Amino acid sequence: MFGVTGLGRALLEHLQLTAVAVALASAIGMPLGIHIARHRFLAGPVLAVVSAIQTVPSVALLGFLIPVLGIGWKPAVLALFLYALLPIVRNTFAAIEQVDAAAVEAARGMGMTDAQILWRVTLPQSLPVLMAGIRTSTVWSVGVATLAALIGAGGLGTFIFQGIAMVNTRTILAGAIPAALLALALDATLAIAQRVATPRGLRAR
Amino acid sequence: MTVIALEGVGKRIADRWILRDASVQIGEGETFVLIGPSGSGKSTALKTINRLVHIDAGRVLVRGVDVAKQDDATLRRSIGYVIQDVGLFAHYDVRRNVGVVPELLGWERSRIARRVEELLERVGMPAGEFGRRHPRELSGGQRQRVGIARALAADPSIVLLDEPFSALDPIQRERLQDEFVAWSRSFQKTFVLVTHDIVEACRLATRIAVVDAGRIVQVATPREIVDAPANDTVLGLLARHRFQLRMMTRTVRDDLPTGALTSESPTSPSVQSAPDDSLWDVLSRLEREHAALARVTPADAAPRFASRADLLAAASLGVS
Numbered sequence: 423m424f425g426v427t428g429l430g431r432a433l434l435e436h437l438q439l440t441a442v443a444v445a446l447a448s449a450i451g452m453p454l455g456i457h458i459a460r461h462r463f464l465a466g467p468v469l470a471v472v473s474a475i476q477t478v479p480s481v482a483l484l485g486f487l488i489p490v491l492g493i494g495w496k497p498a499v500l501a502l503f504l505y506a507l508l509p510i511v512r513n514t515f516a517a518i519e520q521v522d523a524a525a526v527e528a529a530r531g532m533g534m535t536d537a538q539i540l541w542r543v544t545l546p547q548s549l550p551v552l553m554a555g556i557r558t559s560t561v562w563s564v565g566v567a568t569l570a571a572l573i574g575a576g577g578l579g580t581f582i583f584q585g586i587a588m589v590n591t592r593t594i595l596a597g598a599i600p601a602a603l604l605a606l607a608l609d610a611t612l613a614i615a616q617r618v619a620t621p622r623g624l625r626a627r
Numbered sequence: 628m629t630v631i632a633l634e635g636v637g638k639r640i641a642d643r644w645i646l647r648d649a650s651v652q653i654g655e656g657e658t659f660v661l662i663g664p665s666g667s668g669k670s671t672a673l674k675t676i677n678r679l680v681h682i683d684a685g686r687v688l689v690r691g692v693d694v695a696k697q698d699d700a701t702l703r704r705s706i707g708y709v710i711q712d713v714g715l716f717a718h719y720d721v722r723r724n725v726g727v728v729p730e731l732l733g734w735e736r737s738r739i740a741r742r743v744e745e746l747l748e749r750v751g752m753p754a755g756e757f758g759r760r761h762p763r764e765l766s767g768g769q770r771q772r773v774g775i776a777r778a779l780a781a782d783p784s785i786v787l788l789d790e791p792f793s794a795l796d797p798i799q800r801e802r803l804q805d806e807f808v809a810w811s812r813s814f815q816k817t818f819v820l821v822t823h824d825i826v827e828a829c830r831l832a833t834r835i836a837v838v839d840a841g842r843i844v845q846v847a848t849p850r851e852i853v854d855a856p857a858n859d860t861v862l863g864l865l866a867r868h869r870f871q872l873r874m875m876t877r878t879v880r881d882d883l884p885t886g887a888l889t890s891e892s893p894t895s896p897s898v899q900s901a902p903d904d905s906l907w908d909v910l911s912r913l914e915r916e917h918a919a920l921a922r923v924t925p926a927d928a929a930p931r932f933a934s935r936a937d938l939l940a941a942a943s944l945g946v947s
Contacts, residue, residue: 522717523712524711524712524713524714525714525715525716525717527710528708528710528714528715529714529716531679531710532703532708532727532728532778533700533701533702533703533705533731543716546718547716547717622720623718623719623720623761623762624718
């Protein structure tokens with residue numbers, strides 16, 4: 423009843439949900455992390471809010487969003503985005519905190535502008551830790567995205583919930599195994615990207 | 628000619644003045660040293676020059692222009708800056724680190740490459756051997772050599788150094804101090820250096836400003852500081868080093884009464900000194916070479932030889 427094309431479509435939907443959510447979370451989370459690293463008094467409150475979101479059970483969060491955005495793709499992406507935010511904001515903040523303070527002082531003393539310090543010193547030196555946050559967030563999102571099927575957003579969760587409803591282990595596995603493989607594959611890809619993005623002078627030998 | 632002037636400079640944090648009414652004039656080609664205990668305000672005073680510290684009273688003139696009226700980045704690119712922890716960029720290799728300021732100034736690549744090679748050569752880190760290494764592949768002393776090359780890269784007429792040698796081990800520190808003396812003579816620049824080490828200050832400085840509790844308490848040559856400390860703070864800085872410092876601030880030419888020295892050629896080994904050498908330099912050389920006498924007159928003049936006792940006596944002359 424679920425052919426290869428059905429599986430392919432579900433995989434694609436799953437990937438799309440994850441990718442859009444992580445991309446959005448990066449687009450918002452990295453600047454937010456940079457901002458709170460520069461304005462330290464904001465770090466506590468912002469991290470508290472982002473962490474609080476994480477404590478809401480994912481099924482409940484999806485439920486909460488139905489009255490607001492209805493069912494389907496949009497609320498699913500929004501929920502995933504909110505979950506993906508924490509690792510990215512926290513790691514960006516930590517990444518910038520661990521940048522060599524002397525390098526930043528030297529950069530300022532040599533006449534770099536704030537933007538030049540950010541792009542030439544702070545961000546390159548933050549990349550390994552920053553990428554680790556995106557990686558965590560991606561793997562996490564692949565897992566949570568299986569629940570998107572509950573609100574009609576498709577993805578590999580469709581098979582899992584069909585299987586549960588029909589008490590059919592093979593159908594459950596038809597969703598669960600590809601989801602697990604997808605998480606592993608994305609993790610490995612991002613691990614390579616992280617290594618490539620790490621400047622040679624910062625790489626562990 | 629005065630290139631840097633602090634005029635009644637004050638810096639306040641909340642309602643505490645960490646620097647107040649600081650006035651000094653630093654001349655072209657000087658190696659001007661700011662010394663004082665930690666927390667005295669000496670680093671703050673240094674950083675008012677490149678405006679890393681924004682002042683709350685007075686004004687700072689660099690080459691006659693108020694620094695507050697210049698663009699911060701432009702001002703800083705025209706002034707070299709060296710700090711204790713060096714602050715090399717870990718993700719850049721040595722070449723790129725040294726070329727940072729010329730790159731910011733938009734120099735052509737070939738000109739940057741030439742300049743970087745020239746400077747690395749001068750600080751004893753030839754580009755062929757070290758150019759492609761990354762900072763963590765260097766020792767502390769090597770890093771600070773690169774740090775100094777980086778500060779000199781765009782050929783600034785002024786270089787600020789904030790405790791540049793304090794983090795180094797004693798052997799590296801002495802070696803870099805010696806080389807710094809040679810560089811400061813050959814580069815024809817104005818150096819302003821912060822330290823808490825009086826021996827380093829007397830060794831490097833043309834003039835010293837002693838800073839204590841946010842105030843400049845004495846500005847004088849090393850010799851004047853050693854011979855006539857203005858107050859107990861300055862005296863405290865000299866402390867147990869005072870006799871050594873007397874020897875370091877007295878030269879063969881000016882302070883050794885050669886007329887009274889023996890002219891008989893020694894039978895034991897002797898060493899040669901230059902007129903500019905300090906009495907301390909000569910004494911150190913005697914110790915190093917296991918010699919009893921040092922020839923203190925040039926080869927074309929009548930020979931005069933000084934013993935350890937002569938050197939020690941000369942350092943005590945005029946001291947009550």
